[in-house]
Amino acid sequence: MVGIAGKSAVAGCAAFMGTLGAPVPATAVAEQCANPTGTYTAAVSWGQRLIDPARIWPLSRGTGQLVAVIGTGVDGGNGQFAPGQLVGGQGTEAQDCDGRGTIAAGIVGAQPDPSTTFTGIAPGARILPIRYTQANGGGDPGQLASAIDAASDRDAGIILIAVPAATDDPALTGAVSRAREKGALIVSPASGTQQGASSFPTATPGVLAVGSANQAGEAVQAESGSYVGLSAPGAELVSTSxxxxxxxxxRWPVSDPGLAAAYVAGVAALVRAYHPELSPEQVVARLTLTAHRGPSGGHDPRRGWGSVDAYAAVSASIPAGTPGPGGPPQVGPDTVVVPAAAPVRPGTDKVSGVVAIVGVALAAAAGVVVAAARRGKRRGWKPSRFRAS
Incomplete structure (x- = not known):
């Protein structure tokens, strides 16, 4: 569920869901639909600090990427979306009673604005808003399949399932397959609230399934499985309303396991913009290989291979042939993934900027550093995670 301070938009929308895709009456919008909490001016939220998008923007802002947000639509009337950033046309929906699609889209690509400390992860990306349901709890899997086909037909490179379905359908599996064949990366949350429950297409092969974590790093959703790839923030969040x-x-604070996938979709947009040569499978491998590992260093059925590390995912040099999600994403005990040097922040002097650029180039050229086996054994080092320098 969406835990939002104040009035529940979900409960109101469910009351008049009616025919899917039908316009919402103006009186219902005023009385029942999502409304802003205000303009967020407090300290940068923990989810945004974890991703730290401003650190990555000198390398990538997601420019050139089209991210489909499939769920309840996206309200184009929020001033933190740039003019033209929300792509219109056939199959799109620029209204959002429930509010969840707008929250997800803001996490992906809201623009920096001096009036707020909140910003999206990939402000260079464009958003394709597609509605297949008006209410919380998912919708018809056949209609979700049609929405995925619509996103694929519009050449979305990343398809974010903001609201997954609670049941599967052969049509949904087929839509996933067709989108993958066209080169789309599909990201879907493991948002089931009951033990043993699965979300779809989250559990469908070929989809990057995302678990949800709170600020303490604890999984917050009940859904679990070997298909969960990694985790991202899903509790006490801030985003566009x-x-x-x-x-x-x-809106804040927002707690919804489904929103974790929006963080990963935003990071995926940064990765694909910086590495346009990578296939969706290679992007998934990069995201899982660079994730912050948990204490065990292995796969957790609720948190996947760990928490997404956006900077490492964009900047790391990863050897060709490194095992990815098709097998355990581990490398030999003497292999280290080397992220590029941190780019200089705006406002520093030109000399430092040149040094930073050279550092990035040298780190990228250096690629993977293979330490001597004897040194690794002597130190007793184990690759619990790949970490940024």
Missing amino acids: AGAGGTVAH
Whole structure:
């Protein structure tokens, strides 16, 4: 469920869901649909600090990437979306009563704005808003399949399932297969709230399934399985709100396991923009290989291979042939994935900027450093995770 301070948009929308895709009456919008909490001006939220997108923007802002947000639509009236950033046309929906699609889209690509400390991960990306349901709890898997086909037909390179379905359908499996054949990376949350429950297409082969974690790193969703690839923030979040009426406005605190996938979709946009030569499978391998490992260093059925590390995912040099999600994403005990040097922040002097650029180039050229086996054994080192320098 969406845990949002104040009035529940979900409960209101469910009451008049009616025919899928039908326009929402203006009176219902005013009384029942999502409304902003306000403009967020407090300290940068923990989820945004974890991803730290500003650190990555000198390398990639997600420019050139089209991210489909499939769920409840996206309210184009929020002032933190750039003009033209939300792509219109056939199959799109720029209204969002429930509010979840707008929250997810903001996590992916909201623009930096001086009135708020909140920003999206990949502000250079464009958003393709597609609605297949108006209410929380998922919708018809056949209609979700049609929505995925619509995103694929519009050449979305990343397809974010903001609201997965609670049941499977052969049509949904077919839509996933067709989208993958066209080169799309599908990201879907493991958002089931009951033990043993699965979300779809989250559990469908070929989909990057994302678990949800709180600030302490604990999994917050009940859904689990070997298909969960990695985890991202899903509790006590901040993002853009529906119902902003042209202003910069937000909802907080938002707790919804489904929103973890929005963080990963934003990071995937950064990766694909910086590494356009990579296939969706290679992007998934990069995301899982560079994730912050848990204490065991292995796979956790609720948190996958660990928490997404956005900077390492974009900048790391990974050897060709390194095992990815098709097998355990581990490398030999003497192999180290080397992220590029941190780029200089805006406002520093030109000499430091040149040094930083050279550092990035040298780190990329250095690639993978293979330590001597004797040294590794002597130190007793084990690759619990790949970490940024």
